[in-house]
Amino acid sequence: MNATDFVKRLLVGRKLASTQLGETLLPKRIALPVFASDALSSVAYAPDEILLTLSLAGMAGFAFSWEIALAVAVVMLIVVMSYRQTVHAYPSGGGDYEVATVNLGPNAGVVVASALLVDYVLTVAVSVSSGVQNAKAMMPFLAGNEGLWAAAVILALMAMNLRGVRESGSFFAVPTYGFLIGVLGMTAWGLFRILGLGENLQAPTASYEVVGSPAYEPFIGLAMVVLLARAFSSGCAALTGVEAISNGVPAFREPKSHNAATTLAMLGGIAITMFGGIVLLANLTGLKLIDPDGHSHFLDTGVPVDVAHETVMGQLARTIFDTFPVGFFFVITATMIILFLAANTAFNGFPVLGSILARDGFLPRMLHTRGDRLAYSNGIFVLAMAAVGLVVVFNANVTALIQLYVVGVFVSFTISQFGMTRHWTRHLKTETDPRNRARMLRSRAINTVGLAGTGIVLIIVLASKFVYGAYQAVLAMAVLFVVMRSIKAHYQKVARETAVGAMDARLLPSRVRAVILVQEVNKPTMRAVNFARATRTSSIEAVTVAVDEAETREIVAKWDEQGLDLALKVISSPYREVTGPFVNYVRGIRSDNPRDVVCVYIPEYIVGHWWEQLLHNQTALIVRTRLNFMQGVMVTSVPYQLASSKYAFDRAERNSAAAWRRPGTGQVRVGDFNEPGRRE
């Protein structure tokens, strides 16, 4: 095992066989942290975004934080109730994509898929950025390079996810529960001190007056409605991640749907409690935030910049645990880690969705193939790269990223709820059992409320955020939609073009004419000649192109020495090029014998290092590419393994083939679908 293998083993873990897939199914206590960290962790930034949006109206704005929080909680309740219906109706894990495709047609499905793909990327970018921003309360040295730190975290998450789902679950349970305990404990302790002991706890920013933007003073009329809508839209970031469970149903233990629905209910309850607790504490301690882009500011300019920009979580932990620093560090550490793990939700959901889309022909087929590990390595990689791009461009600025966020989730929420109402209506048509009908009618009512609620939120989000950045997300979705439709159209066209007809299996060419390309007389060429002769084609020719007269005479002389009963033909090349005359010669054979097939044998050097490739096979490559365009011509590479290829071969073997020989797993077996030709 060399160093590379060791690192790969360390990062990616051992391979898992297909039969081991059962082992990766998740119990509820593990599924909750894996799928819920996104929704839970958003309490670390959703209150911040509400408060700093409201700060644009100055002191008058902060009074509305409670109302906004309540509205978000109500929407959360509606969405959770709605999705509990979905996980029962569609346990296959297609989630919103499947619901939309089945009930509203493939175009709706692709719209949902585009929206979800964009939002998965944003989930990673926002969560990791917020994690870095929160971490600054403990580690001030992060300031200045937030984008690069966030990128590093994303790459680390990518590596962990390439190890596979199950290890992710175990690995992520402890910190998620730590965050739960930390935040709920802090809330309880804070409320006890304020309400029980009657202490006057004041946030570091409590004593400052906030001056808003002139646009929102006085805070009445349309300006007020617009700003409250923006604050609400930003707060709705707390809702993202709920759909992750509906996409992840197959990863649950049996009974899958029931367990998923229960987990969803738990998630909803916990999220609303934490969110409410944080906003309540912020109100009680007089906590204030200002817009980092400078549209609002503190009246007292003496506020240290690092305090002014500290997150809600940082200020609360500092205030409530003022006499208990261990508590402060515990809460901030747990917040940081849960935010990084929240990104993991997307690392679970994105590759699964990508694979489903690839299966349906909307993405390149290679995304459908699993890699070494059971996780979908390709999808994980693509997601990580896109998110790294975003955090670097936005330098991990949560407030800027949040403007692009949420749109996608509510697009898919709304379409999916619409699909669910169709689903129940369709099933009600055929269902006769009164108990089932009653359950369906109830479900349809819940999904109809869901449709109305999420639809209204979508309109509010689009209207209030569009010019602030949501248009970029909409644009990305539109591009993805067009790309996915085009890929599908391409695969469909190819499938039509290549569909087997009645005669295809009987179109046997009358003869195969072998042509061997000779550029030197050496072992590789002789091997090509011998292989071609062993194949016993109808005719066989060896052909060389005369680029340089002296060289050609030498080749001919050496050829004659070999004493083969096969003449070497020489083609003249007025432009001293090999490709053109050779391809034209083959074309000549084809047009003289249109019912025959030509098989061109090309000796190829197999080398061990990439730079050796530059020194060999260039002509072979060009000739092959040109011949590929010709009907009725096949190209046979006859590889000659140079000694240096041994190293590259060993490396390739170690990386993949070796695993197939491990005792007990993956011995080559001829399957039992149809049997005549079974080996051994």
Place this chain on the structure above:
Amino acid sequence: MNATDFVKRLLVGRKLASTQLGETLLPKRIALPVFASDALSSVAYAPDEILLTLSLAGMAGFAFSWEIALAVAVVMLIVVMSYRQTVHAYPSGGGDYEVATVNLGPNAGVVVASALLVDYVLTVAVSVSSGVQNAKAMMPFLAGNEGLWAAAVILALMAMNLRGVRESGSFFAVPTYGFLIGVLGMTAWGLFRILGLGENLQAPTASYEVVGSPAYEPFIGLAMVVLLARAFSSGCAALTGVEAISNGVPAFREPKSHNAATTLAMLGGIAITMFGGIVLLANLTGLKLIDPDGHSHFLDTGVPVDVAHETVMGQLARTIFDTFPVGFFFVITATMIILFLAANTAFNGFPVLGSILARDGFLPRMLHTRGDRLAYSNGIFVLAMAAVGLVVVFNANVTALIQLYVVGVFVSFTISQFGMTRHWTRHLKTETDPRNRARMLRSRAINTVGLAGTGIVLIIVLASKFVYGAYQAVLAMAVLFVVMRSIKAHYQKVARETAVGAMDARLLPSRVRAVILVQEVNKPTMRAVNFARATRTSSIEAVTVAVDEAETREIVAKWDEQGLDLALKVISSPYREVTGPFVNYVRGIRSDNPRDVVCVYIPEYIVGHWWEQLLHNQTALIVRTRLNFMQGVMVTSVPYQLASSKYAFDRAERNSAAAWRRPGTGQVRVGDFNEPGRRE
């Protein structure tokens, strides 16, 4: 003809057939501008570099410009005399490389080649940079982006050279002769006005005092020797390019050697005259330059910066043609153009040398192949890219670039002269005719003087410039030397490894077993099956890998529908991967039947656009790569041309194959080296 073709035709011109090569031979009047522009154009920067180096000693330094110029002229004379012997002795155009290889062995040859390759790149970089610097006298807007302008000029030169040698000659003759007339005319007119009419012509900088670097005041002893050596070394830039003629002998008309020697003598005479004239005028007009890096400066700080940095040529033309602005513009324009054309010398020499080195196995073989045009397109491209890199990094600063220059030329001069003395000594051993012996003795004496002269200059150049930048050139040569030796060693190793043995032509495998990789049941797969069956191999199997159970059942069902009398084998894939199990299956066949050969048939989709490649053939590519490492396995691609490939095919045809069908040129002919299998 589409737009791309039109542009290509415009830039690269029509193809030339092998038989047209004679037409590209050069008469002396064309050969002079083509090969001599480098040496001639250096009068536009060599005097500058002498003066600005001397300026480090303040006013005392300028007094030595005459002595330095004289020394350079003497070396020029020696080198020209020496190379006249070389063009007679080695008319094949290998030049210094051939002389060194034949007389001193391949390692000496590779040293010379490394030196020349580096210096060709520097010739382009220095000449074009100087051209841009001189052009600033007319076009001040160039200032600031000199590097980018120089890069643009190099790219334009590249495009012109890709058109071929002959057009270059005609194209470049007019401006070269224009430069000759301009400079000689300016010199004559200036001398006439000063000496004949007794006018007091003063350069714009004549009235300024120059303050040197403290290191060189007082200007005596070691400091003086060191500085004069540096000034002389920079002045020796005037000598580069002389070897271009000896490398270019085959491009001359018959009698080649005689014409080349005559051209060389003309070149030497003209260059010395121009060089001497410029330095004389600079002295007479009191012209002064300062070091652009700021080690020397004018005492009068009121000098406008643009005058202070104006080149010698610019200042002289301004002074002498003070009443005749047309003369000023003519000289500056001609200077600019000749400097750009000087780079053309390298564009003539570099690709020829690269091709010779590729022929001898020191560079990748593909550099030996001629492109569409008779010029060596690959070499031209590599040279242009390297020079563009240099001018961009150095921002076309001639004084910085000149520190790297000259070393390479004198390395090859010295080794080549050493080789020439060996050459004559060897021939004198067998020569008995007294007249021939006398001529050879005279030649040997000249080359011995040449060896001594160039050897001394090489030592001076190395010692005086090493730390100022020459070490970079030496490093580049060392790297090139190692790379070229390694490439040669690689080719030799491969040649030994692949040399045909007595038995190679008789190692016929006992049977060929065909294996068809089935991933879908469609036309491409059916074509592969039909082609494989038509080939009549000893056995034939169709194999699919069961990645997904449902998919596999569908494939098997469709296969059975086809009614082929060929069973489809199914290989289980515990890791849901195609490559590993398939490769292992083939390995099993091989180890069960070690004397047989396996031929794997893979259907391949031929598409029209690069992005379609991402959607197809990925598995085929990976399988092929893995199988290539296996002994006794050949891989046959059976291409299936999708409708979209038509466009790409047409484009490829237009770009190359079409030319082979032009009446009269390039019809496919079966040559007359050996004949039994003649077609038609």
